Amino acid sequence: MKSITKFSCFLLIIALSACSKPAEQSNDNNVVVSTETKPVVTETTELNIYSARQEHLLKPLLDKFSANNGIKVNLVSGRADALLQRLESEGQNSEADVFVTTDAGRLHRAKTAGVLQRVESQVLTSTLPAQMRDPDGYWFGISQRARPIMYVKGRVDPTQISTYEQLADEQWKGKICIRSSGNIYNQSLVASMIESNGEEATEAWARGLVANLAREPKGGDRDQIRAAVAGECDLVVANTYYLGGMLMGDVEEDRTIAGQIGIIWPNQNDRGTHVNVTGVGVTAASDNRDVAIQFIEFMLSEEAQSHYALENAEYPVVSSVAQSDTLKNWGEFRADALTLARLGELNADATRLMDRAGWK
């Protein structure tokens, strides 16, 4: 009995000492792994971020923010829904100050889960159009992407289709590529259609779209674009920044492919093209609220907004900021003016609707 107890203690000590090592090492490199007690006095020089945006997209901006304000930024990036679960479980003791995530649907979910706090900021409400933020001030959009219809130049006459609704027309049988319904971009697109056309009409539309698919949904947005250029389909529904990323990327083959793709801005005569945001909110647990708001304001500054437009081919949410050449080439368009928070409210309905329509 004694020996086994000793043995277990030994194991425990090994385990614990092993665990503490990487944390110490990290500290040498100016990384804070906060295993220690949270200080009672609010630390104003640090900001902790949970982000569903990938690190490499956010990092350059975070570095700028740190350099400008002398605030050290700590980051965990991960899958939105899992991060949200972490935030929820950690509750009032969570160390995160700010939650960054793509898609209004998820921002709404964070709000309803009670992990965000309300922010009232004159600067934020005056710079950001009402549509791009939560009406109650729980989250704010920081960049915008559109999900238009794309076509292969020379193979499709772009005047033949002008709405999402027409994707269900007989004429496009076997000609459309779109990714799976498990993806939130499609869920949000369908949510916007439910809001505009009602559930019944949208379900009929979804059935029509599924009947027109050139292949079972698979892969991401770029894969659909590649498939179209390779001849598997003629029309694709994809987010603009994927096309932009291919145009500006390192891979020559992708650049060639993307060059053959044109954009159709759907529904210009009625509600407008479906858009969505990446947004940010201050966590309910944050005792670092001022710094967090400072960060959101920075993300809306000219500097940060033009970075998004240049580096990631996303649209700025602040209209005064100039767009990059890539974006200008695609032309002006009218965006769906729907309050983005609605996408979140309709997300579950949209997902179930797509299941019923047989959208894999």
Added chain:
Amino acid sequence: MPSASLSDKTSWLPNDNRGWNLTSVLIALLISIPLLVIVSFLLQPSNENWQHLWDYLLTDYLRNTLILAVGVGLGVLVIGITTAWLTSMCDFPGRHWLSWALLLPMAIPAYIIAYTYTGMLEFAGPVQSSLRHFFGWQTQDYWFPEIRSLGGAVCMLTLVLYPYVYMLTRAAFLEQSTCALEVSRTLGKSPWGSFYKVALPLARPAIITGLVLALMETLADYGTVQYFGVNTFTTGIFRIWFGMGDSVTAAQLSALLLLFVFFLILIEKYSRGRARFHHTSTRYNQIKRIQLKGWRAALACLVCLLPFVLGFLLPAFQLSVWTVMTAKTSFTTDFLRLFSNSLLLAIIAALIAVSLALVLAYSKRLVATPLVKTATQTAALGYALPGTIVAVGVIIPFAWFDNTIDQWLRDHFNLSSGLLLSGTLVALLFAYTVRFLSVSLQAVDAGLQKIKPGMDDSARSLGLKPLGVLTKIHMPLMRGTLLTALLLVFVDVLKELPATLILRPFNFNTLAVRAYEMANDEKLALAGAPALLIVLAGIVPVILLSSVINRARAGQQP
């Protein structure tokens, strides 16, 4: 003593054994917490999403999952056993290097191999494009197998998972006393006959262990099937949880998956019955390999070459191409950090998982009470759960623990401890242990089974305590097994993604995280460099592993 070690009544046990009993049950309970958290969702009332599931999704999920599991199961058995037999019992050109090269696919994460093959074989990829170019085919002119399909997923998973069966089976073949084989030959069996009637049944525990590991990994896979658009049980869990925001139904689905695996394992144990697989003879002879000549040698060589080329060489080549293509952007200053973080986590997790496995497996040997058995088996179920679900099962109790202590301190001392364990490496390592304990446990268990119980009795009668038997007798005897277990967990942690992603502390990145972020952003080429590094870091232990197995040849001096 032997009667005590087989007894089901704890009151009979000597004091020493009761300590082991208690410790192992405690460890198993601790490891089972995340699983229990998930299973506890079954107690919550189900909601309308079950109806939706039932109406539109469940049949599809079950059908696909079943086909996937059966397909991968058959695939890994055929490839694993054939190559293991050829490399251990026959001699042909290239046998020597192939025997370790066949392990290499293990170093490639399933989702990475899926990405690379899609890059190569999809409609717009180089293979089909050049075929079209060369023959002047048009889009609809020809048929080409679709890689992103259920069949494709079976192939991808088979290619990276067969090494489990290969490795364990080969080790079993090599450790078999050749006397048994020779006896069967002198009694008139053909070489094939002695393979079917003697070697194969003797290697059965190893084969089944490899198969169970491969199948659990298959059921837990999310990356590959999701990318291929194949809807399985796992993608269903994610869809319900994250698409419909219904954690209860999702956790209930996960719990069902767990129960299913639990019954699979029970059936296996039951079918094995009371059969024991340790050697009864102390006479070992050097194996005489069958010399293959001519077309037989060429065929054997080809059969062993194919899984290596498809499972390793081609994808690694594609990754290298991508790495070169993006070298400028990929190799930033923090790359070395990613590498060292990955290594460190993998090493620590491997040590923990194997230590715990030793305690659990040995106390099961000492005191095989139903409680110990069940506890151990439950603790090993984590391998069949998707990493994200394990992570959620870790987050909930850890956060609860931290918040409870914090609340208590606030109430009584007006102090705040904040989060003690959540968001630290402790939480992450715990998740790894939950997820990968099964791997080390299976290996250690199989190793222990091969040691005759008589050894224990003699050692005990000579005055050793149980711990002494473990450290002085068993551990040296199964040095190879232990190293195998360590390396298996090491490679698995190196590849692990979902739990790392969600549980890691601030500013802590690993190679797998980097590769995922690039691939998820659909910048496949940029995922090349970190993925290649995972593979490289995995190769070293894999080669080590193979030399260990080679030395484990029965009757040979280590």
